[in-house]
Amino acid sequence: MKSIFKAIAVAALGLAVFTAQGFAADTIKIGSAGVISGDLAPYGISALRGVEIAVDDINAAGGVLGKKLEVMPGDDVCKPEIAVNMATKLVSDGAQMIVGHICSGCTIAANKIYKDANIVVVSPSSTADPLTLSGDHPNFFRTIAYDGAQAKLMSSFVKNELKAKTVALVHDKGDYGKGQMELVQKEFEAMGGVEIVLFEGVTTGAVDFSAIVQKIKRSKAEVTLWGGYHSDASKIVQLLKKKR
Known part of the structure; x- marks a missing residue:
């Protein structure tokens, strides 16, 4: 599972790094977007820990295109309206790839922000069909069955x-x-x-x-x-x- 995640992360970052923002940066910032508080926190916390492990491994191996990776965690509390605000902040703070969101409703709501910013999104748990079947989310990928x-x-x-x-x-x-x-x-x-x-x-x-x-x-x-x-x-x- 770790090797699969690393392969996806490296491939996605290979795309993201060539945006104007990503190419100039000394580090590649990854937004870990999900629910890390409340009843559903176990979903988001486990995803965040997975991102942190993968980033540590990738950085130890030399990073991506010679750049180190940096994790930017965010908590959307599994609420779409909060997810939109969080997505706006992550983009403003320089995120070049997003791992998340956890809840499908949050991913759908926030992805307009990411798509407009040409940011690749990979979710470990958002299963709603439209995310990959509608054609409306070309920047979105997932590692779970729809x-x-x-x-x-x-x-x-x-x-x-x-x-x-x-x-x-x-x-x-x-x-x-x-x-x-x-x-x-x-x-x-x-x-x-x-x-x-x-x-x-x-x-x-x-x-x-x-x-x-x-x-x-x-x-x-x-x-x-x-x-x-x-x-x-x-x-x-x-x-x-x-x-x-």
């Missing part, structure tokens, strides 16, 4: 391995969670044989998820699929266990 591929795998597993006939699709209303469940819904409708008995969104970060748990129970779904992050999923799962 939602459409995951949707095919999930729906196939539910039908062919679990042999389920009914399924509930629950999501967090975000670009990632809702978008993923909409793709799963299309897969089930196309393959047939599995009835979607519930398609429902919840408010992320809510204190009480008892309402959606009651709906899942009433739907009598054999399988529930979740589109969203672990911080909400863990609360829903705990309630489902209590109400068995």
Whole structure:
């Protein structure tokens, strides 16, 4: 994994360094953009640590085109409006490549800033289909399967391995969670044989998820699929266990 990341970083930086700003700089600045505080911090912190390890390795081997790499961390709290402000600051501060963002909604919102600045973006976790399939983000790359591929795998597993006939699709209303469940819904409708008995969104970060748990129970779904992050999923799962 480390060697793959290093190869992508070197290739991307090879493009970024030839911008007017990058060519003149003594160091190449990499923005590590993601969520490093709050419930979703584990995602962003692990990505930041990966960037730091890769940068240390690359610098120890002589850098890129004779230049040392410098990491510029940023916290978007997984909120698109904050991501846009952070992207503007990273560009203003001289970032020449971005690793991130973590949340798809943040990546979509911030990438207009990066695209206009001719900055390459590589995300380890933004899976929303439009980022690589729409043609609107030519500067964007990722090291994770897009939602459409995951949707095919999930729906196939539910039908062919679990042999389920009914399924509930629950999501967090975000670009990632809702978008993923909409793709799963299309897969089930196309393959047939599995009835979607519930398609429902919840408010992320809510204190009480008892309402959606009651709906899942009433739907009598054999399988529930979740589109969203672990911080909400863990609360829903705990309630489902209590109400068995």
